[in-house]
Amino acid sequence: MFNPNPAANGNCTIVFDIDEQKCLFVTESFYSLFDVGIDHLHQNVDFLSGLVNPEVIAEVKQLTEGLALNGSIQITYRLEASQKQLTENRTLAIDGLTGHKIILCSISTTPAVISAPAPFDKPGPREQFLNSLIDSQTNFLIRIDINGKFSFVNRRFLKTFGYDEAEIIGHHFSKTTIPQEAHLCEEAFMNCVNNPGKIVRLVHKKPAKDGSLHDTEWEFVSITDDDGSVVEVQGIGRDITPQMQMREEALQIKDSLEALINNTRDHIWSVDRELRYMYMNQAYVEQVTYLTGVMPCKGQSSYEDSGFSKQIIDDWTVYYNRALNGERYSIVSESIDPMNGRSLYFEVSFNPIYTATGDIIGAGCFGHNITDRLKIQKELVDQNERLKNIASLSSHELRRPVASMLGLISLMDHEDFYNPENEEIIAHLFTVSAEIDAAIRLVVDSTMPNKRARTN
Incomplete structure (x- = not known):
């Protein structure tokens, strides 16, 4: 629609298709000459609309309708906003390619000289202009x-x-x-x-x-x-x-991203405002099918005929609605393994999905199996409890007989070993030694409770 080599700012050219009621061509100098923005031609069929007095528009329309083929008129009008006076030569012609009637408008800030119209069946300025216009098209x-x-x-x-x-x-x-x-x-x-x-x-x-x-x-x-x-x-x-090519590259990127998402064992899915599935990766589909025996499908409700219990459906409806109201948060969800009845734990994060205008259209969910992690955490907690117990046993059960032993040793007669009193002290030492042995066994058993259970 725009000439890549516009005329000087003091004049412009417009070609208007009467049959299609649209501008076929306009030089870029039109905007500076008429002091309008680029949207003016998109918003107005007649380029003079809103720029000159309505009476002038009516007069120009009447003169144009009275034009004979290859006839020309000269019009002078003043722009309402800038009071700039313009002179327009307007010619009625036939487009040799489409057969449509077209108006050729040559507009300048100074009066233009009217030339005699050349017959359109002979090479002339208008035909040359149309040929140039056709050849300058990017289509x-x-x-x-x-x-x-x-x-x-x-x-x-x-x-x-x-x-x-x-x-x-x-x-x-x-x-x-x-x-x-x-x-x-x-x-x-x-x-x-x-x-x-x-x-x-x-x-x-x-x-x-x-x-x-x-x-x-x-x-x-x-x-x-x-x-x-x-x-x-x-x-x-x-x-x-x-x-x-861009579309092909986008499809390749989409396929690569899809492959990456489907190769992760984490669960990725989303629901719309009606809680229908918008997207599910393969890991999520497999997990839901394994837990419920029902394969989820895109576009299907996330709870109707899903195989979940009513309590689970009610809980997850609340979770989804929190995200649909704009909240970002995470939960730990528990499921029961149908094969062995053991608990499976998943950490799930919920995120609202926004449009470019800021409207929430769905909720995106990311789930990660944390069963092994929780198991390790529990084992660490148990181990810490055992260490605390060992420390307690060491400070009480073990130190008491050791202190008694040290006291008895200090009472012994080291110069006369056969002193009758040493015999009594040695007997007490045997008793204390047995207490120390029992305390050590207790510490060992607290360190390895499974071994203790097997021993017992």
Whole structure:
């Protein structure tokens, strides 16, 4: 729609399709000349809307409707906001490609000289301008006659696919199709021929002269003569190879990410606001199927016919709703292994899922089996309790007989070993030794309770 080489800021050119009621072309200098933003043409069919007095718009419309083919008028009007006075030359013509009536507007800040209109069937400034406009398009424009042969291709088509005009004009359109998709082009062509006025869309790969393939997207429509008979098929297309490459890369990334997620043993799933499954990785599907005997499916309710008990359904409904209300949190969930009846523990985090506008559309959940971790933690707690018990036994049960032994040894007569009193002390030492042995056994048993249980 925009000229890549706009005119100077003091003038601009606009081409308006009367039949389609839309601008086909406008130079970028339009915006500075009329002091408007880029949205103006999208919001107004008539580019003068809101810029000049409504009476002026009505007068310009009346003058335009009275124009004869190839006739011109000169209009002068003042912009309401800036009070800038502009002069416009407006000409009515026929687009040689589409057959539509078009208005050519040349606008400047100084009065323009009106030139005599040249006949449109002879090469002239307007025809040259239209040809230049067609060739400056970034889209492809082609015409195919009723026999399937090219009758016209624009410069963009030739440049993209590397052909000279003589290599295309008069040749069948199958020259620029690949064998695998030739039937698609044939079907689109016959659909246009058999349905005048119908827009037929086609996406297919088109080979260039050097053998490279381009992904292309087309809209075809038939062109009829005054009797309503189809004489040609016109196609407007564009090269979508970069978009298709980006899409392919995105699919590869998606597949890689999907493979990564499905190769983890952690459980990943999400539900929508109606608590229906939006996504589940393979680990979650397998775990739920193992626990309940029912395989969850995408789009299915997370609790109806799920195999879970009512209590579990009620609990998880609360969990999901907390996340759907914007809360981020984690819980420890307990399940029973159906094979051995043992408890399985999972740490589950809940996270709200937001749209770009900040609305919550679902809850994302991440579950991790922590059964082994809790088992290890319990063993560590038990071990700490045993160590505390050992420390207590060492400080009380063991120290008392040791202190008694040390006291008895200090009472012995070391100079006369056969002193009768030593015999009594030695007897007490045997008793204390037995107490020490019992205390040591108690410490050992507290250290290894399983061994003690087996011994007993």
